[in-house]
Amino acid sequence: MKKEYRLRSNRDFQYAFKKGRSLGHPLLVLIYRRNNSTLTRVGFSVTKKFGKAVQRNRIKRQLREIVRLQYHHLKQGYDIIFVVRREAKGASYHTLEKAVNNLLKRGNLYK
Template sequence: MKQAYRLKSPKDFRLTYKKGKSLVNPYLVLYFRKNQKNTYRIGFSVSKKVGKAVIRNRVKRKLREICRLNEKLFSIGYDYIFVVRVRSKDASYHKLEKNLLDLIHKMRK
């Protein structure tokens, strides 16, 4: 996933949490809101409850790869934040992919 598509600023995270909408499933929470840009941006939030740094980074790498391979599904002009739930640390790549794509499809409806 390209750097331009990453949501990094704490200010942008706060705005998305505060003014955005959310969708939930057992493995992930998706916050999203319109941005005034000509691109989409994706951020990930993984708390220490999920596990130690190695596990948290592994989950983020899986999610970034899922987003990279499915980038055509993300609507331009939106900020997305995926909050990882504790259950995700033991989830397989395919289980995470299915849950992430389900959230994206719910959002589009």
């Protein structure tokens, strides 16, 4: 995923958590809000309770790839955050992909 499509700054994360809407799934939580841009930016949050850094980074890489493949189908002008729940620890790539698609559809974030 290109760097300009990533949500990185702490201020942007905090604003999205405060002002955004959220949708839940057993594996992930989706938080989204409109931004004042033509780009949709995506961020990922994994708590330290999830596991060691290797496990946290692996799930972020998987989610980043899932979103990269779906990015051109997303509506533009949103900040999106995926918060990973502990239940996602043993989930396969295919299961994560279904969860992401389900949340994006429910949030009406597809074009």
